[in-house]
Amino acid sequence: MHELTLINGHIYLDGKVLKGVNKYHIKNSANGKAELRVNMVVKLAKEDTSESKR
Numbered sequence: 605m606h607e608l609t610l611i612n613g614h615i616y617l618d619g620k621v622l623k624g625v626n627k628y629h630i631k632n633s634a635n636g637k638a639e640l641r642v643n644m645v646v647k648l649a650k651e652d653t654s655e656s657k658r
Contacts, residue, residue: 608640615642 609616615625624645631639 606618607616609619610628610630615622615628622642622644626643626645628640628642631641633639
């Protein structure tokens with residue numbers, strides 16, 4: 605299982621800061637649970653279409 609931490613407005617996953625986070629919102633519910641919504645920008649890896657990989 606992974607550990608998600610909020611410290612001073614920064615979001616950490618397993619002790620490493622998540623880069624690209626624009627904003628986040630935590631919504632608490634009456635049953636003691638919370639919903640975390642994160643708006644972030646990520647880079648997607650380019651798909652390797654070279655013939656050597658086929």
